Amino acid sequence: DAGVTQSPTHLIKTRGQQVTLRCSPISGHKSVSWYQQVLGQGPQFIFQYYEKEERGRGNFPDRFSARQFPNYSSELNVNALLLGDSALYLCASSLAYNSPLHFGNGTRLTVT
């Protein structure tokens, strides 16, 4: 069975640009969560979506937004990129709202 898939795997953007990251959850999973992992640190919670509604938001600026589609896939958008947004962006899916998370391998975003 396919795990959580994320695209693209690597991305290089310039300060001020906008980026969209994509995530396909494990088949049957209805919840998608996004995390940011800066090099050398643990992942930090950005968003959780369940049944296409935002169910939780971490301490990130409004430049970060996300959505979940009817097929439960999700996109994370970041506007007006800053150098500090350079990180590994992880998507995780779970069967239900409180079920264990299964992570994808992430999108490595580099902002120059």
Next chain:
Amino acid sequence: GESVGLHLPTLSVQEGDNSIINCAYSNSASDYFIWYKQESGKGPQFIIDIRSNMDKRQGQRVTVLLNKTVKHLSLQIAATQPGDSAVYFCAENIRGGGGNKLTFGTGTQLKVEL
């Protein structure tokens, strides 16, 4: 892939020895705890979880111990193998209303020496 474990605490063990990785959690309201393993270039992989109504849980070659009094969590890996080399994170959650808003620790780099 890039190393996840830059500047992280490191635990070096000999192959075949037991490993103990420790974690202090911060929120006394947390009632669900998970250990993840992260290899270079990959996302975190679920190892084992424990709820706050338990103090010990065993899996295959792994045991998690929870001490709520001192807010401490440990992961024991028996007969450590080279494939266990990775960064290990503990994560905490408030299950009641927390959804999947996990708070991760800083991580420990485990190096298995042959």
